[in-house]
Amino acid sequence: MSLTNVYHLRRVTDTSAKACLICYKPSTSVMITPDNKDFFYVCPAHLQDRHFCSPIVDAESEAARLKEQKMAEEIEKVKKEYEEKQKRKKEREKQSSKDDKDKEKEKKKEKDDSKDNDSTNSKTNLEKERDDKIESIEKGTESKPDSGPRIFALHKTFYQMRIDRLRGIEMAKRNQERMRNPSLFPSVPNKDL
Incomplete structure (x- = not known):
């Protein structure tokens, strides 16, 4: 029996959790060979060992x-x-608004106020759109969590343990087949004494 020492990490649902090979606690992480011949449950903490x-x-x-x-x-x-540009812009607006307030009070109040409101509304809308775009880009990158490596090779003692287990299962199957075969047992003697 040939078994490659390459195991892929898979996740199962919480309801399908079974005992870990090492500590026997319920685990949803499964190590499985690419050819699906061998699999076992293991805790994520043991994968760091x-x-x-x-x-x-x-x-x-x-x-x-x-x-x-x-x-x-x-x-x-x-x-x-x-963010730095926005802070600088706000500081400049505050300084210029202090100087401009005195001049604007003397000039036409109503016309200037309506123009400023329109321009500030358009600026805030542009800023909101930029912020929304940045947030959507960040959400797109955060949606794929990096869970670390997904392909592992077992340490030689654990690998040998898995091979021995599979050999034992195979031998048990062969023995059961032999026991079902009636030609395996000796026949009763036919000669009379």
Whole structure:
């Protein structure tokens, strides 16, 4: 029997949880071979133990993860720059509004107020749209949680334990087949004494 030492991590529902191979606590994480010959339940904490298993790093998934990290960093950088610009803009408006208030009071109050309201409303609408776009981008990147590696190789003692278990199951099946076969047992002697 050939069993590859490659196990994929899968999740099951909470109602399907079974005992962990190591600590016997209910677990929803399942380690399964690609050919579905062997599987067992294991706690996520045991996957971090280097004496139990080690992750097999996939170059493509690692590159995708790094790309997502760079994208998140760029989004943070742009967001900070945008916030700084908004703060500067508000400070300038406060300073200019103090100077302009005295001049505006003397000039036409009603016409200027209506124009300012329209321009500030359009500015706030643009700012809201930008904020919404930033939030939607962030939500898109956060919807894919990084749960770590998904392919593992068991430590040699645990791997040997799995092989021994599968051999034992196979031997038990063969023994049951032999017991069902009547030619296995010796026949009764036919000669009279």
